[in-house]
Amino acid sequence: MGPRLHPLYTAVAVACAMAATWHHAGAESATDLSEIVVSAETPGSFPNSGMITGPELEAARVGTSDTAKLLLQVPGVSLYGAGGVSSLPAIHGLADDRVRIQVDGMDLIASCPNHMNPPLSYLDPTAVGSLKVFAGIVPVSLAGDSIGGTIIADSPEPEFAAPDQKYLLKGTIGGYYQSNGNGYSANVGASAATDSLSIAYSGAIAKSQNYQAGSDFKTTRATGRLGHTLPLNEVGSTAYDTRNQTLDFAWKNGIHKVEAEIGYQDIPEELFPNQRMDMLGNEQTSFDLNYTGDFNWGKLEAQAYYQKVDHYMNFGPDKRFWYGPATGMVAVDGKPCWPISGTCAAGMPMNTDAKTLGASLQADIDLTDTQLLRLGVEYQGYQLDDWWSPSGAKMYPGTFWNINNGERDRVAVYSEWEARPTPQWLTLLGIRFEQVDMNTGDVRGYDTSPMAPGNQYLEAKRFNAQDHQETDNNVNLSALARYRLDETKNLEFGYAHLVRSPNLYERYTWSSWTMAASMNNSVGDGNGYVGDINLKPEQANTLSVTFDWHAPEREWEVQATPYYTYVTDYIDAIRTAVWIPDAFNVLQYANQKAQLYGIDVAGKMPLFKNDFGHFGLKGLLNYTKGENLDTNDGLYNIMPLNVTLSLTQRLGGWDNAVEVVMVDTKDDLSEVRNEIETPGYTLFNLRGSYSWTKVRLDFGIENLLDRFYSLPLGGAYLGQGKTMELNPTVPAWGTAVPGMGRSFYVGLNLKF
Numbered sequence: 133m134g135p136r137l138h139p140l141y142t143a144v145a146v147a148c149a150m151a152a153t154w155h156h157a158g159a160e161s162a163t164d165l166s167e168i169v170v171s172a173e174t175p176g177s178f179p180n181s182g183m184i185t186g187p188e189l190e191a192a193r194v195g196t197s198d199t200a201k202l203l204l205q206v207p208g209v210s211l212y213g214a215g216g217v218s219s220l221p222a223i224h225g226l227a228d229d230r231v232r233i234q235v236d237g238m239d240l241i242a243s244c245p246n247h248m249n250p251p252l253s254y255l256d257p258t259a260v261g262s263l264k265v266f267a268g269i270v271p272v273s274l275a276g277d278s279i280g281g282t283i284i285a286d287s288p289e290p291e292f293a294a295p296d297q298k299y300l301l302k303g304t305i306g307g308y309y310q311s312n313g314n315g316y317s318a319n320v321g322a323s324a325a326t327d328s329l330s331i332a333y334s335g336a337i338a339k340s341q342n343y344q345a346g347s348d349f350k351t352t353r354a355t356g357r358l359g360h361t362l363p364l365n366e367v368g369s370t371a372y373d374t375r376n377q378t379l380d381f382a383w384k385n386g387i388h389k390v391e392a393e394i395g396y397q398d399i400p401e402e403l404f405p406n407q408r409m410d411m412l413g414n415e416q417t418s419f420d421l422n423y424t425g426d427f428n429w430g431k432l433e434a435q436a437y438y439q440k441v442d443h444y445m446n447f448g449p450d451k452r453f454w455y456g457p458a459t460g461m462v463a464v465d466g467k468p469c470w471p472i473s474g475t476c477a478a479g480m481p482m483n484t485d486a487k488t489l490g491a492s493l494q495a496d497i498d499l500t501d502t503q504l505l506r507l508g509v510e511y512q513g514y515q516l517d518d519w520w521s522p523s524g525a526k527m528y529p530g531t532f533w534n535i536n537n538g539e540r541d542r543v544a545v546y547s548e549w550e551a552r553p554t555p556q557w558l559t560l561l562g563i564r565f566e567q568v569d570m571n572t573g574d575v576r577g578y579d580t581s582p583m584a585p586g587n588q589y590l591e592a593k594r595f596n597a598q599d600h601q602e603t604d605n606n607v608n609l610s611a612l613a614r615y616r617l618d619e620t621k622n623l624e625f626g627y628a629h630l631v632r633s634p635n636l637y638e639r640y641t642w643s644s645w646t647m648a649a650s651m652n653n654s655v656g657d658g659n660g661y662v663g664d665i666n667l668k669p670e671q672a673n674t675l676s677v678t679f680d681w682h683a684p685e686r687e688w689e690v691q692a693t694p695y696y697t698y699v700t701d702y703i704d705a706i707r708t709a710v711w712i713p714d715a716f717n718v719l720q721y722a723n724q725k726a727q728l729y730g731i732d733v734a735g736k737m738p739l740f741k742n743d744f745g746h747f748g749l750k751g752l753l754n755y756t757k758g759e760n761l762d763t764n765d766g767l768y769n770i771m772p773l774n775v776t777l778s779l780t781q782r783l784g785g786w787d788n789a790v791e792v793v794m795v796d797t798k799d800d801l802s803e804v805r806n807e808i809e810t811p812g813y814t815l816f817n818l819r820g821s822y823s824w825t826k827v828r829l830d831f832g833i834e835n836l837l838d839r840f841y842s843l844p845l846g847g848a849y850l851g852q853g854k855t856m857e858l859n860p861t862v863p864a865w866g867t868a869v870p871g872m873g874r875s876f877y878v879g880l881n882l883k884f
């Protein structure tokens with residue numbers, strides 16, 4: 133165990149003490165504590181939702197351009213590390229495609245063999261109006277093709293002029309600077325509206341160089357393994373450059389409201405420290421059309437959307453160095469290479485193109501004053517091509533088709549019944565039927581001759597001989613209830629049976645050739661993955677309870693949520709013929725039985741007030757355990773026990789905090805994936821802000837003590853070196869991606 137656990141136990145003790153003294157402290161009123169993270173009483177929302185909006189959101193988005201990071205303050209959420217703006221959210225240990233993520237009502241899909249472009253990467257943090265999280269027990273109207281929960285990201289509601297006002301003109305301008313990595317962002321927003329028409333534009337750019345790991349006394353030892361081409365502390369392949377824009381039109385007339393949104397994203401470069409490739413181009417266009425009608429019988433919502441993604445990968449600068457100068461047109465041995473040939477390779481271009489078309493219709497019918505019936509239908513059509521053009525040597529002479537004309541179409545219908553049988557009870561029962569249809573065309577390797585390296589010839593032939601069409605009929609159920617014991621105690625509990633069909637990469641990637649398979653990896657662990665057409669959908673059964681104890685006006689509150697999930701046909705990985713311990717391997721996706729359980733605790737309380745303002749304490753604790761029940765192995769990338777405590781101070785326009793983040797050793801590991809252990813650590817962050825009516829200034833220091841630490845969910849470090857080799861000498865297997873060292877940040881936002 134050692135001394136590293138000491139602060140963590142202290143924190144748990146403090147958290148318990150907080151809970152014990154809660155009731156006492158609540159006697160004094162301190163309604164000025166910053167807005168709560170978990171607002172179980174949000175009007176019109178279901179139980180079990182965590183929501184981030186308002187001042188809390190404004191504070192969280194300074195210093196980051198990764199929208200997923202805003203979710204870190206929600207109980208039960210952890211993040212898989214990826215590129216600088218593409219972290220993958222996990223809820224109670226279930227990540228990525230296991231979570232349904234909607235951006236302005238659009239169900240977006242990561243279209244890349246490494247899931248480099250997940251839904252939230254299309255939304256700049258400054259364009260977010262609210263983020264809602266539904267963990268585990270999700271109403272079926274919000275579930276579907278997911279088992280871990282649902283995240284709903286919405287841009288701000290359109291604003292209209294008041295009836296007595298001719299025009300409403302509004303604007304925002306802002307930005308931040310972050311010292312570590314020289315990161316900055318700038319955003320502008322402008323809107324003009326009459327009482328029935330509104331037009332709004334928002335644009336944001338963000339750019340950063342590679343960041344530096346902490347430089348405390350352990351650094352030399354720890355970063356010695358990162359590689360040799362970069363300065364000692366620099367974490368390779370962590371730079372990014374992203375640009376997002378949206379144009380929004382809204383029209384309302386009486387009971388009707390129509391909204392149309394166009395989104396455009398261009399990412400010229402986003403490097404990945406835990407992948408063998410880097411994203412050197414991602415261009416996205418989306419169109420979104422929404423209708424809402426408030427009728428005397430209830431509410432009607434309709435939506436249609438279309439998204440087109442053009443994704444390109446190759447080696448970024450830190451990886452390309454090993455192959456020669458920045459032109460990329462250089463052979464592996466460093467000699468000039470043009471034109472490419474069977475003995476001379478230049479980089480490795482990889483392309484993914486995807487199109488998503490979706491539509492939905494939902495009616496909320498008021499049956500009585502206390503009962504509501506919700507009926508809905510959804511459609512999503514998805515197309516994906518994934519091909520790798522020839523670049524020489526073994527990647528020659530033709531194009532490698534990883535997925536050729538992949539299709540994944542979903543149709544869903546659902547019905548949900550919400551009732552308040554007595555003022556104390558709120559109940560919700562729902563059923564959702566979903567059909568997922570998948571298919572793909574024939575594939576080929578770079579070389580179609582029987583002499584092709586890595587078994588490409590035989591495996592392509594075997595894959596093409598199979599029937600690729602698969603249809604899954606998925607039934608989802610959820611039942612949840614909230615019971616109000618008295619004005620200080622609520623109880624929320626529920627059961628959900630949720631089903632997710634495999635994605636196109638899990639079903640249709642076909643090559644076990646180490647070079648090809650290692651390009652198919654959506655978890656950042658450095659291994660290679662091969663699909664299986666016969667994979668079955670994952671079926672999760674979840675039980676959870678939330679004990680919510682609070683002051684009548686929520687001056688203090690504490691919520692504890694224990695949960696248990698049992699998954700049949702969980703898509704885990706198993707060994708292939710060759711498997712080596714302490715190394716990267718090629719693994720096969722396979723259905724297994726799994727269970728996940730744990731607890732989240734969140735709370736806040738006022739402490740005291742004096743001439744220096746109102747002081748308070750906020751705390752968050754997460755614990756999750758995940759097990760593969762077929763192999764008795766651990767599940768991959770489960771966030772170890774962690775606690776965040778903040779001492780907050782408010783005085784006039786000031787809102788300041790000292791934050792302590794404590795994370796335990798990660799030693800519950802996935803053996804089959806050779807997951808790396810990461811040591812426990814404690815970080816201190818200082819946050820300050822001052823708000824005037826139209827101006828807000830934020831500043832702070834993250835990782836105050838410049839502590840060196842490894843990201844528990846950051847995956848395997850592949851930020852530099854000859855990453856095309858399954859087990860390169862540099863970086864060798866066994867190095868985790870380091871977290872960011874000390875960073876000063878300052879942000880300024882103006883509203884007019």
Ligand SMILES: [Cu+2]
Pocket residue numbers: 243244245246247248410411443444445
């Ligand atoms: Cu990619």
